[in-house]
Amino acid sequence: MTREINCLGLACPAPVLQVKEMLEKERPAAVTVVVDNEAARENVSRFLVHQGFQVTVARAGGEFRVTGTGGDEACEIMTDSELVAVAGGGGKKILVMVGTDKMGHGDDGLGTALLINFLKTLKEMGPELWRLVFVNSGVKLCVQRAEAVEILQELAAAGVSILVCGTCLNHFRLLDKKQVGETTNMLDIVTSMQVADSVINI
Amino acid sequence: MTGDSTRLTRTVRGAGCAAKLAPGDLDRALCGLDLPVDDNLLVGLERADDAGVYKISDELALVQTLDFFPPMVDDPHAFGRIAAANSLSDIYAMGGMPKTAMNIVAFPAKIMDISVLRQIIEGALSTLRGAGVVLVGGHTVDDSELKFGLSVTGFIHPRRILFKRKLRAGDRLLLTKPLGTGIVCTAIKAGLAGAEITARVTGNMAALNRVAAEIMADYPVSACTDITGFGFLGHLAEMVVDSGAGVRINPAALPLYPEALEWAAMGLIPAGAYNNRNFRGEFVRFAPGVDPAVQDLLFDPQTSGGLLIAVAADEAERLRSALLAAGVETAAMVGEVVTEPRERIVVE
Structure with missing residues (x-):
């Protein structure tokens, strides 16, 4: 089943964060994110690729539909704390x-x-x-x-x-x-x- | 700090220099305008440099600049310090000495306590004091989003102006701060940046380019600019256009925030980086194998970035050592000025 997220009117980094939040809760086989600016299109595409999806983009007027598929084969998403750890935030120093x-x-x-x-x-x-x-x-x-x-x-x-x-x-x-x-x-x-x-x- | 009301970056759409109007749009607004003429105007809009220069006598000229932007960090005092360092930077990049400054403020008084503005101005004052600059006034308007910056005036010798476009073939390029602040600030806005990287990037953005500017004055520097909203390659493209020279950049030598590479790969890139790439991408050729995340960082809009200095090759190592010894964050030898390809940038 394809999950759809409406990110119209949102500037970076909000669309990426919405997608990230959704993927932390569930792991759909496919996800479509609707955005209305080039930067959000590129950033959401990158994020989905980074999370192991194959990405296609369809353009309709001023809107972009960024679709990621094959997500069920992908590995686990990193949580916030893991991301902070990647950035050197974890453990006693x-x-x-x-x-x-x-x-x-x-x-x-x-x-x-x-x-x-x-x-x-x-x-x-x-x-x-x-x-x-x-x-x-x-x-x-x-x-x-x-x-x-x-x-x-x-x-x-x-x-x-x-x-x-x-x-x-x-x-x-x-x-x-x-x-x-x-x-x-x-x-x-x-x-x-x-x-x-x-x-x-x- | 508690709650989102005091998280400054949550109250605005853009962050820092990443909120700059797309350079292509600005060009369309300015091109073909009938500008007033004055023989004493040594640097004006038509040969856009870091700051404008107006000659008063054969020995003295005024150098003027203005910068303001929405907050890129959550701490008001730090935002004030960064805004001041960023505003003064254009004067240093021209080889001038800042003297006076005026605040420019847009403040959302309906949603923000006025003590926030006081902390911002206190932060700015501490940086101005460190630079020997006096605050002479300012202007504040009520607005829906917070913005702060300064208009700065300084002195410069009319024959010792450091232009962007005087690149000399064979010169080495030195960069004095790491790249990636736009991406790191996007991660701060997203709540993903840890304390260490936040402290490091804040410290670097708040650091004045004064020391680097004073040291380079004693060396055979041919051209200089400061790296801000147009990103490393955007500002480098401005140096290269009409200079007659080209530039070769060594990607392995670039000082980068390592965390920014990870965040770029996951799409935490400010819209300004894409605008910069669209506007200046045609001037740049990346060798195959240059990490796409590194390419993103090179177009990433920088807030209060370092100086990019072109210096004679045989003095470059000595200048590098002198900068490091004086405590400048970094002094990376990132590339060299070449004759071919003319007015192009090669990253390989």
Whole structure:
């Protein structure tokens, strides 16, 4: 059975949201969406394709009938919370600020070794470890020949976000030596702190 | 924030620069008009640039611009900051220094508490203060939808104006903010954007292009514009038309909001992006294999986007480092100016 949705007079993103809301409740084999502007026609077509429908469009005067078929073979639609998760909105987030290339005070050799060990062990935090931010002499851990680079590349490959302060790299003349992470600025750092559920300072 | 009455984006049809009149329509309204003539008008409507320039003396010219739009975020203070940064941006893109500003306000007093307007203006003032610009007045009308913006006047040296169309073959192109704000704001309006992406895009839209403009003044920059409602390729097309040069863009180097790619694929694209593509699509050739979602982002109308700077190739890397060191969001080397294809844009 074909479900029909009337979206006449609606501007984007309203038509897409109406279709999305309907598909979250039921899964018809076919759906026809009636819209009256080009942008809504394209956006609704894309949304239906994205949801696994085959799409055809018929034009009548100033109206478009966008029809999606084969929806019963398609996979499950993503809910709002899943979409937010795609956008990085889910789970607890731990942010680790690394503002030094040594851990603690007393013996610098010991401090260097401790920090490497700390970074190696960080992965034990599991998926809650969200982001590492390197500032001041911490950026020296992210550049050529630094022992930590390999450890950090592994974390990055596992999905941990790594940000490296651009002002600090420039200060130590290391901008072109960076081997891991994204160069960042203070706005991103402040935003990260705001968004994180907990911030750990080293 | 509670309820839809305080969700500003739910009260309007369009969002930010995505609400701009389609560029083709604007051209039809303006073409062939009998414009007043004045020898001191250095940049006017007929050679549309980012802002108008009027010469006062051999050393000094006025640079003027106006921008206003419906809200693209829900927080009134943030909307004010973004509107101010967006309005000042045209002056920076010309190489000028903004000095004074006036509010332009359409306010739905029947459905919105007047404290919302106060927060918007407070937001705008905080950004103006950061830019060293004074607010000298404004005009407010009662309307069915909220709109806010500023008319800005600045100073510029008549011989140091940065035109859009002075592209020089061999120059590199640098872009100072990521692309995709129109799509992200559509997702905010739809209630799909999480806190992190909302905070990131808001911060970027509210960031002044002042630092980037001040730094580029010390480098051999041939042309500059700011990326707003016509999208990256729409504004780039304006640079290319009548310049005699062409542009090659490297899609892998483009700074994009990754979330915007996902939302583009599912059809959360503002109508303005389609208008921009219809108007400027003929100037652009995409190599096969360029992700359609990336193509959408390149036409996506930007609110308070970054500067697009054309700089001599041998100084490009130094400028890039200087911009990043000064804390500019991004300084991506997105392409180069070429001789062929003439007055066309190739994305490959």
